[in-house]
Amino acid sequence: MSCEVLEMLVELVRVAFGLVAALAWNPATQSLFTPVLPEERGLMAKFLYAITVAVIVIFATICVGRLSERAKEREQGLLAGSAAGVAPAT
Numbered sequence: 001m002s003c004e005v006l007e008m009l010v011e012l013v014r015v016a017f018g019l020v021a022a023l024a025w026n027p028a029t030q031s032l033f034t035p036v037l038p039e040e041r042g043l044m045a046k047f048l049y050a051i052t053v054a055v056i057v058i059f060a061t062i063c064v065g066r067l068s069e070r071a072k073e074r075e076q077g078l079l080a081g082s083a084a085g086v087a088p089a090t
Contacts, residue, residue, distance in 0.1 A: 029053060
């Protein structure tokens with residue numbers, strides 16, 4: 001199996017498990033919004049719920065992405081320092 005196919009397979013499995021996790025969290029998340037947006041309000045409440053959750057997910061994704069970038073930069077700095085014979089700062 002080529003490296004490209006394996007990378008694609010890993011990404012597909014990751015996305016599939018992400019979808020399963022999202023579906024598992026959905027009832028719990030809806031329960032949090034029930035006091036604020038009772039089901040009797042109908043379609044408008046569902047759209048408000050969906051938009052609110054989307055904004056939260058976007059914010060969380062940005063935060064996690066920034067943390068990941070910082071970790072990569074820190075790791076690259078440590079690797080560059082050790083390659084140059086410089087001891088990493090603790």
